[in-house]
Amino acid sequence: MxxxxxxxxxxxxxxxxxxxxxxxxxxxxxxxxxxxxxxxxxxxxxxxxxxxxxxxxxxxxxxxxxxxxxSDLKSENDFSGYILRKKSEYTQLNKEEESIGYEYQMILNYPIEKSSMEITLLTLKSGAEREPVSTAGFEYLYILRGKIRYCLGSETFDLEEGDSLFFDGNIPHVPKNETQSDAELLVTYLISMG
CATH class of the missing domain: 1.10.260.40 (lambda repressor-like DNA-binding domains)
Structure with missing residues (x-):
């Protein structure tokens, strides 16, 4: 990339x-x-x-x-038509400084005609907590495992395995895990660059 x-x-x-x-x-x-x-x-x-x-x-x-x-930053090779990312190559991210129980792994980040797409795997620990955040762009999330409560502006959604949500990231949002088990979400960010 x-x-x-x-x-x-x-x-x-x-x-x-x-x-x-x-x-x-x-x-x-x-x-x-x-x-x-x-x-x-x-x-x-x-x-x-x-x-x-x-x-x-x-x-x-x-x-x-x-x-x-x-001096030590590098870019990846030209796009060859596909991108294969092994789990061992995912990058650990800490997206919010004051969050507890939010473990992000970036799976892919790739520009697409004046926009950027980033795919992350979020493990939401039991009792995870942080303040709502806003993101410049759109987000799509898919629940891989577990149950979460998703707060989006004044709306609240109860989501479970197989459910998905697409929304404007400018709306303050936060996922919460009020269960005793970890939840996993695949989160895709679509950010306009122009």
Whole structure:
């Protein structure tokens, strides 16, 4: 996958990694870069694609040169007509800094004509909790295993294995697992890049 979007995920992960190496909280990086905590969090977690000025602000907050920041980032090979991803190749993601019991694994992230598609496997632990979030784009989720309660704006849906939900990610949303067993969801993000 030779794509700016694949690099966007790497960039978000690298920003988070450098911040944690420095022992900074999210608020410290936000303050040093002149950006909001919400914006930094969304960039770190791949929920939005950073603008070039935003990215430069973050890199400068770390007192790094742009070339140094990008020196070890790589892109994947050109698309050969298919993408095979083995389970061992999935990337662990931490999409929300303050969440408990939400384990994301990115299965695929690929640009499609001015948009990006990311597929993740979310294991929702029993009693998982976090605040509702918004995502720039659309989301589709499919319940692979278990039962969840999905809060979408003012609506609440009880979903179980085989159920699916497609929605505008700009609506604040949060899945909750109020059962004694873990649940698994396949989550697809469709994000417009233009």
């Amino acid at each position: 030779n794509s700016s979007d694949y690099l966007t995920v790497q960039i978000g992960n690298k920003i988070k990694s450098i911040r944690k190496e420095k022992g900074w909280r999210l608020g410290e990086l936000a303050e040093k870069s002149g950006m909001s905590i919400a914006m930094v969090s969304k960039i770190e977690n791949g929920r939005i694609i950073p603008t070039l000025p935003s990215l430069i602000q973050l890199i400068q907050a770390f007192d790094l040169g742009v070339a140094d920041f990008f």
